[in-house]
Amino acid sequence: MEKDERFQKVQFAAWVGIIGNIILAIIKGIVGFIANSQALIADAVHSASDVVGSVAVLIGVRAAKRPPDRDHPYGHGKAELIAAIIVAVLLFVVGFEIAMTAVKSFFEPIEVPGLVAIYAVVFSIIVKELMFRYKYHLGKKYRSEALITDAWHHRSDVFSSVAALIGIGASIIGGYIGVPWLVYADPIAGLFVAVLIVKMAWSLGKTSIHNTLDHVMHDEDTVEMREIISSVHGVLNIDEFLAREHGHYVIIDIKIAVDPEITVAEGHAIGKEVKKKLLEIDHVQDVLVHINPYSARKV
Known part of the structure; x- marks a missing residue:
């Protein structure tokens, strides 16, 4: 509508x-x-x-x-x-x-x-x-x-x-x-x-x-989106976040890290929940989610 x-x-x-x-x-x-x-x-x-x-x-x-x-x-x-x-x-x-x-x-x-x-x-x-x-x-x-x-x-x-x-x-x-x-x-x-x-x-x-030319939104413009992703239960880290402006709407490509011990089905469910919440934002048209196994990283 x-x-x-x-x-x-x-x-x-x-x-x-x-x-x-x-x-x-x-x-x-x-x-x-x-x-x-x-x-x-x-x-x-x-x-x-x-x-x-x-x-x-x-x-x-x-x-x-x-x-x-x-x-x-x-x-x-x-x-x-x-x-x-x-x-x-x-x-x-x-x-x-x-x-x-x-x-x-x-x-x-x-x-x-x-x-x-x-x-x-x-x-x-x-x-x-x-x-x-x-x-x-x-x-x-x-x-x-x-x-x-x-x-x-x-x-x-x-x-x-x-x-x-x-x-x-x-x-x-x-x-x-x-x-x-x-x-x-x-x-x-x-x-x-x-x-x-x-x-x-x-x-x-x-x-x-x-x-x-596939302009990617700056970090300060995606704070709300990142907070939404982090609020989803099971998301341990955002490995990569790219929000491309495609005219009047935005297409998001993200890689999130989850517990490597959970099942594929559980990881898929987490990804679906992330996509669902991001699509609730008015100008977000589509979300592509890639699931990575979480591991400790050196700073």
Whole structure:
């Protein structure tokens, strides 16, 4: 039931992102064209890229929900991580394109943006911040790397919109008071937006790739799990403990030591009890237990 609830919530959040970004991209694109604002057009392109990112998250979440099969005995949880990497790459490409457009603007005559561009940017900032908070909260709650990455995608749009707001405002003021060079604050804002986007893409992509490569949870994050294992009657020592993050869930490989004098059946029963208790933890998907005979060890 909890897994179905997770899927429904994360899928709904992805749809919120898709619909919201389509609306924002259209509004900012039209207003940016009418108001002749390079910064707002760049911001509209950023929102359009968010649509593709949210679609990637939706596809990743759907794939991750599929149960284990013969070819994927550990499940499909890493599909969300792959979706997160796709979003990060997309962010990087969009940032680079926006930067190129902004640089070209410095070598062309530009006009002062219209005042209506300010209203579109403020609306975008409010909507994007709300979307970020909503998705980030759900991503943390349901351990969805793809959703968290997509949430930061929205936050990057907030940053870009703030930069666009400053650039557009400075450009309008420059045109009003007769300071020609201030008109270029608009493309400068677009360039600043691009740098923010590329930096965020690098950070998010690095984290997602790290988690995709069978990242093992650190000792401080597995204290509760180790205490649960040690509490099982018959477990004399934890010889090895590996908890691999597999997308939104964890797969545990452990070696425990038991009394060498007990029967194979008794040792097997201890292993089953360890597995049963660990599977009671919400995000633990599977546990592989190996039984070793206990012996005194030199320190």
